[in-house]
Amino acid sequence: xxxxxxxxxxxxxxxxxxxxxxxxxxxIESQAMQRGHAEALMPMLERVMAQVExxxxxxxxxAVTVGPGSFTGLRVGISAARAIALGxxxxxxxxxxxxxxxxxxxxxxxxxxxAVAIDARHAHVYVQVVAPGGRxxxxxxxxxxxxxxxxxxxxxxxxxxxxxxxxxxxAKAIGLExxxxxxxxxxxxxxxxxxxxxxxxxxxxxxxxxxxAPDAKPQDHxxxxxx
Numbered sequence: 001x002x003x004x005x006x007x008x009x010x011x012x013x014x015x016x017x018x019x020x021x022x023x024x025x026x027x028i029e030s031q032a033m034q035r036g037h038a039e040a041l042m043p044m045l046e047r048v049m050a051q052v053e054x055x056x057x058x059x060x061x062x063a064v065t066v067g068p069g070s071f072t073g074l075r076v077g078i079s080a081a082r083a084i085a086l087g088x089x090x091x092x093x094x095x096x097x098x099x100x101x102x103x104x105x106x107x108x109x110x111x112x113x114x115a116v117a118i119d120a121r122h123a124h125v126y127v128q129v130v131a132p133g134g135r136x137x138x139x140x141x142x143x144x145x146x147x148x149x150x151x152x153x154x155x156x157x158x159x160x161x162x163x164x165x166x167x168x169x170x171a172k173a174i175g176l177e178x179x180x181x182x183x184x185x186x187x188x189x190x191x192x193x194x195x196x197x198x199x200x201x202x203x204x205x206x207x208x209x210x211x212x213a214p215d216a217k218p219q220d221h222x223x224x225x226x227x
Contacts, residue, residue, distance in 0.1 A: 002026075003061045004084065005193035006045075008037040008077035009069030009097050010118070010162070012186035015041075015048045017059075018193045025190055027051035032185050038076045045080065059088050063196020065187065066094035067209040068118060068126040068142070074208050081206055091201035096209050098128040098140050099195055100187030101160050106134045112156040113137065115171075117148065117163035125163040126211055142211045145170050152176065 007014040014030035027048045031040060049055050064081035067074050078094075085092035101116040111132050118126040120142050127148045129138035138151060145163065149170035157176055159168045160183035171178035196204075 001060045001197055002058055003063055003193050003196050004049075004056075004059050004081075005063045005095075005189050005196055006041070006077045006081050007065040007097075007100075007186055007189050007192050008041055008073040008080075009065040009067055010073065010186040012184070013037045013040040013044060014186060014189035014192075015044050016189045016193055017048060017052045018190065020197050025193070028189065030186075030189055037070075037073045041076055041080055045084075056084060056088050059084075059090055061085075061090050061196060061201070062088070062092045062206075063095050063192055063199070064092065064206050065097050065100060065192055066206060067097060068120070068140070068211045069097050071208075071210070074210075078206055078208060085206075092206040093196050093199040093201050093204040094206040094209065095192050095195045095199065095204065096128075096140065097187055098126065098161075100192045101183050102128065102130045103191045103195055104183075104188060105158060105160060105181060106130055106132070110158060112158045113152065115148075115152060115157055115159045115164075115167060116161045117145070117159055117167040118161045119163040119166070120212070123166075125161075125167055127163075127167065140209075140211060149174055149176070 001020040016025040016028035018025040062081045062085040098116045105114045114130045128140045145166045155177040157178040160181045164180045168178045
């Protein structure tokens with residue numbers, strides 16, 4: 001199976017093409033960025049696919065990060081993934097940023113709990129906790145960082161993601177053994193691809209996984225009355 005993976009959910013724009021069982025991707029590019037995903041993604045896709053024999057027609061599947069993350073970034077990546085999948089006549093699957101951050105740590109066989117914490121601002125985090133072997137102990141949620149630390153239970157704990165330092169500090173404050181793992185500004189795109197290969201297209205749908213409503217609210221008082 002050949003898969004195209006796309007990530008624009010957090011502070012990077014990343015694309016790769018790989019095949020099931022391959023040790024290295026056929027083509028890959030990633031740029032750290034806080035804004036500008038919409039402008040960066042299409043040229044990046046063109047450069048990456050130009051390195052792949054057969055181009056878009058050779059794909060068997062498209063994977064995309066579905067969140068939690070930036071509302072604008074998610075829409076950019078998901079729209080592109082859906083369009084490419086439709087044009088190529090292949091399935092598109094969604095991969096959460098939380099799973100993509102946790103997967104490489106779980107795959108090493110660590111005995112500690114793995115907590116993914118993404119900064120949701122205002123002292124909140126998007127969080128998920130996974131036990132050794134990959135079993136979910138804390139389902140994905142958005143919660144105050146202090147509450148997240150108390151909900152974890154016992155350690156030891158490895159924490160990854162943009163909110164890792166905050167969660168680790170709170171965990172240590174209540175007596176948990178915890179350490180931060182540098183996972184970068186966004187998940188490793190090759191792990192998005194690996195999870196996309198393993199995903200069930202009937203269940204892992206390419207639609208936004210927000211966990212909370214957007215901060216921006218419509219100004220209802222400015223709307224013109226309908227006749």
